[in-house]
Amino acid sequence: MSDDHDHDHEHHHHLRESETYYAARTKALESLFREKGLIGTDTVDRVINFFEHEMGPFNGAKVVAKAWTDPAFKERLLADANKAIAELGMRDGIEGENLKVVENVPGTHNVVCCTLCSCWPWPLLGLPPYWFKDPVFRARVVREPRGVLSDFGVTLPDESKIEIWDSSAQVRYFVIPERPAGTDGWSEEKLAALVSTEAMQGLGLATA
């Protein structure tokens, strides 16, 4: 085997592990789908737009703000989340046919994960961010949740107990974070702006 061949081989290998290559291969996939009539000319744009404007964490934040300001709604949400979100004109769907909402209260903090893959409540949060899918997150969160929380800059009071929800079957979990102090009388819209994606899975806190 000549040095040139080795060099070519290495070059080929590097190319196949580059963002340029991944981008070209993805374009190739879409174009083959188009030519075979497996996708529409507007499908990719529409799907991306859908998760930017229709199914995203803004839905979950709205639900949290409503739960913070309407205790009767919160009770209905904790009892049957799919039914309760419909009251807000919100639709459930893929990866959220069976939603379960849990609530953080002083002394009890909920954390959601999926150690086997990336189960996530799409109707309320859209698509999972990278951290949720990180094998390191998934490996560590069940055994050392406080260490993982500290990677997110979150420190819980010493006496807090943690409840971890490892999604593996049909249920997708969602957390109502604790309402921050000093927000009495705030509008739902203003409250919703305090709620991050991370807080709605227990990896962040809502702060005013």
Place this chain on the structure above:
Amino acid sequence: MKIQHYLGGIENLGPVNVEKRVFVEPWEAQLFAVHTTMMGTGIWAWPDLRVLAESMNPLDYFKYRYYIKWLGGMCKFLISKNYISEKELEAKTKYYLEHPDAAQPNAGDNDVTAKVIDYFYTGANPYRDVAVDPLFKAGDTVRVKDMPPAAHTRLPGYLRNRIGVVETVYKGAYLYADNVPTDGICTAQPVYLVKFKTRDLWDDIPDKGDVLYNDCFEAYLEAA
């Protein structure tokens, strides 16, 4: 044994990548849209993708970013099911490497778009309204079985042989999948919410009173 089935509890991995974006490169969003098109038109479903992820070299599984793994899995699946050929994929890839700004072909079936969006709202509920006679009731102590290795499982490895308490018996039955090889979850069956004390899972962690909940298919449980 596959490390992908045993991620929970692995030590010494260092800090979590707290990247909060969903996509870090534009091609990832495009790939994701192709994936949801495959889902919405019945070309594949989650279990197909998971089987591929779980069959990966475990070191590669840790090494590559999420959507890089998806890209490999999707291409492999589409070629193996004859939706596309390896030859045409290679040729097209080469074309877009040489012409990165080339437009997509002005072809396709625009009925697919509405089908995919509709699928986002209808989902694919695994609930099956069939008569079942659950083996366990709320409050029962159960042991998680040490299931034989399978191509695909929904049983987190760290729960094997552990004892927990049934918190909830979900109504009815749930079908995980019937088109991929699993360890006993290819038929509709009861699912239980089971509660574990994390100190019972790992006896060397500090006792903070933490608990862990997992939804267990009935095939994975036995009386303890």
